[in-house]
Amino acid sequence: MKELVVISGKGGTGKTSLLAAFASMASRMALCDADVDAADLHLIVAPAVRERHSFTSGHRAVIDPDRCTACGICVELCQWRAIRADFTIDPIACEGCGVCHYLCPEGAVDFPENRCGEWYLSDTRFGPMVHARLGIAEENSGKLVSLVRREARHLGETGGLELILTDGPPGIGCPVIAAIGGADAVLIVTEPTLSGIHDLQRVAGLADHFKVPAMISVNKHDLNPEMTTRIETYAETSGLVLAGNVPFDPQFTKAMVQGMTIFEQGGSSPATEAVRELWQRVCAKLGLTAPSVCE
Amino acid sequence: MIISVASGKGGTGKTMVATNLALALDRKVQLLDCDVEEPNAHLFVQAAFDHRETVTTPVPKIDQRRCTQCGECEQICQFKAIAVLPDTDALTFPELCHSCGGCWTVCPENAISLDQRELGVIETGHRNGIFFAHGRLRIGEAMAPPLIRAVRATALPDRPTIIDAPPGTSCPVIAAMKDTDVVLLVTEPTPFGLHDLQLAVGAVRILDIPCALVINRQGAGDDRVLQYALQEKIPVLMEIPFDRRFAEIYSRGEMLIEAMPVWAPRFRALYRQIETLVVYRKAAAR
Numbered sequence: 001m002k003e004l005v006v007i008s009g010k011g012g013t014g015k016t017s018l019l020a021a022f023a024s025m026a027s028r029m030a031l032c033d034a035d036v037d038a039a040d041l042h043l044i045v046a047p048a049v050r051e052r053h054s055f056t057s058g059h060r061a062v063i064d065p066d067r068c069t070a071c072g073i074c075v076e077l078c079q080w081r082a083i084r085a086d087f088t089i090d091p092i093a094c095e096g097c098g099v100c101h102y103l104c105p106e107g108a109v110d111f112p113e114n115r116c117g118e119w120y121l122s123d124t125r126f127g128p129m130v131h132a133r134l135g136i137a138e139e140n141s142g143k144l145v146s147l148v149r150r151e152a153r154h155l156g157e158t159g160g161l162e163l164i165l166t167d168g169p170p171g172i173g174c175p176v177i178a179a180i181g182g183a184d185a186v187l188i189v190t191e192p193t194l195s196g197i198h199d200l201q202r203v204a205g206l207a208d209h210f211k212v213p214a215m216i217s218v219n220k221h222d223l224n225p226e227m228t229t230r231i232e233t234y235a236e237t238s239g240l241v242l243a244g245n246v247p248f249d250p251q252f253t254k255a256m257v258q259g260m261t262i263f264e265q266g267g268s269s270p271a272t273e274a275v276r277e278l279w280q281r282v283c284a285k286l287g288l289t290a291p292s293v294c295e
Numbered sequence: 296m297i298i299s300v301a302s303g304k305g306g307t308g309k310t311m312v313a314t315n316l317a318l319a320l321d322r323k324v325q326l327l328d329c330d331v332e333e334p335n336a337h338l339f340v341q342a343a344f345d346h347r348e349t350v351t352t353p354v355p356k357i358d359q360r361r362c363t364q365c366g367e368c369e370q371i372c373q374f375k376a377i378a379v380l381p382d383t384d385a386l387t388f389p390e391l392c393h394s395c396g397g398c399w400t401v402c403p404e405n406a407i408s409l410d411q412r413e414l415g416v417i418e419t420g421h422r423n424g425i426f427f428a429h430g431r432l433r434i435g436e437a438m439a440p441p442l443i444r445a446v447r448a449t450a451l452p453d454r455p456t457i458i459d460a461p462p463g464t465s466c467p468v469i470a471a472m473k474d475t476d477v478v479l480l481v482t483e484p485t486p487f488g489l490h491d492l493q494l495a496v497g498a499v500r501i502l503d504i505p506c507a508l509v510i511n512r513q514g515a516g517d518d519r520v521l522q523y524a525l526q527e528k529i530p531v532l533m534e535i536p537f538d539r540r541f542a543e544i545y546s547r548g549e550m551l552i553e554a555m556p557v558w559a560p561r562f563r564a565l566y567r568q569i570e571t572l573v574v575y576r577k578a579a580a581r
Binding site for chain 1: 303304305306307310330332333335338370371373374393394395396397400401432434435436437438439461462463464465466467469473485486487490491494497498501502515516517539542543545546547548
């Protein structure tokens with residue numbers, strides 16, 4: 001079983017639309033949405049939730065006003081300035097480090113577990129899916145990403161699947177690190193813009209840092225052919241695999257509005273053909289046999 | 296006044312709005328790029344940087360001669376950054392440390408001193424009287440919020456501030472939006488744009504900050520974002536049409552207000568509207 005994680009560095013390059021299109025071509029595959037902070041894949045693949053689980057991770061401090069003597073030791077110790085002047089805790093600023101809880105001389109700080117999201121096991125028209133929702137303004141997104149990937153792998157192993165297709169988060173920080181570690185490959189979807197190139201280089205650096213093989217696809221490549229050439233040159237000199245580019249096509253957005261992949265929208269176009277070729281090259285690189293996975 | 300420009304969904308045009316807003320104004324402002332994972336504003340602003348500094352965070356270093364392996368540091372650490380195992384020296388995992396200070400406060404032997412882990416760098420500079428600062432998270436570093444706070448700490452006290460926030464709704468964007476006077480949310484009229492906008496509005500409301508909307512690529516999708524804004528009484532202050540020319544201008548790293556100067560007065564008007572919104576909100580709060 002292989003796991004492919006689609007990432008981008010820069011947000012909004014089209015990774016989720018492309019991943020949904022891949023899903024419609026793959027068989028014996030499970031989907032995993034690891035963009036738990038702003039998950040969007042469900043808007044296209046419309047999962048029917050089979051199981052719902054709460055995600056608790058870490059703790060939050062709560063001061064008991066009856067036991068608090070307002071000595072101020074916690075205020076001095078707190079690195080997050082999370083303790084307000086009236087000795088209540090700002091839950092958004094609280095890092096959950098427990099220093100106030102452990103060191104309060106009155107034992108006045110409780111430290112309950114924090115329920116910070118939910119994760120789901122669902123069915124879609126393309127295969128099973130593991131996805132999640134992090135509570136707004138919550139931390140521990142990296143841990144929730146690790147959890148959904150673990151569950152997706154379990155699903156794949158018990159179900160005899162060939163592929164886990166994982167939608168990764170933007171950026172290069174904790175959720176991205178959690179999303180790519182141990183994957184068989186990442187596909188970096190970029191765009192031919194100055195920002196796209198800049199962000200591609202950073203996220204490719206991250207993949208290299210964690211020793212995950214990286215492929216590149218330039219989405220909307222015809223928007224700026226000169227930038228596309230620059231990306232291709234960069235990829236060649238950095239040992240990154242060019243898996244195929246996709247032209248600018250407003251049909252991607254039109255399909256998204258209808259909750260469909262670009263293939264389900266019907267009709268063949270230069271973009272659909274490009275996505276098909278891209279998927280074939282990705283499968284070949286992953287060592288998946290084209291007939292069984294790529295129709 | 297501090298304006299944060301955020302979005303929920305990535306790639307909706309935050310940086311385009313933040314940079315054009317800052318450079319369109321005919322007064323001294325400052326622009327802080329707080330998307331430290333993927334900073335892009337400098338590509339457009341092209342500030343001349345005159346200062347660069349490495350930002351670090353304290354992590355524990357254990358003096359093994361003093362350590363008695365009592366295990367108090369391991370017990371207080373919520374992030375599994377210290378392991379005290381039998382028959383071996385106590386271990387630290389600096390990449391996991393949140394720098395809470397718990398271990399070096401509780402150690403009864405004073406065996407823990409401070410080492411430093413590099414978070415990234417911050418750079419500051421100027422262009423046309425605008426003060427510009429950004430942070431670049433070290434590749435491999437997981438924690439963006441402390442570097443975001445370091446970027447915000449470079450702000451000069453005497454002038455309006457525009458913050459280019461990271462995407463999402465979790466800790467990095469909270470660090471960028473917290474204690475700002477208004478959040479300008481940039482979205483696109485698509486199901487992804489709407490869904491992530493709703494999450495971003497949820498975050499803004501938890502922080503109790505007024506917000507307003509810029510709809511980018513208007514015409515590319517449907518009108519559900521507009522309907523949502525009406526229903527939630529979120530003012531729509533600017534609509535930027537869906538036009539391939541705009542995408543091409545952006546792709547070359549050019550400023551919209553320079554490539555299409557008709558947009559400069561529109562961004563100045565946007566700023567005045569934001570100002571009015573903040574003044575009204577403050578008056579209403581009194």
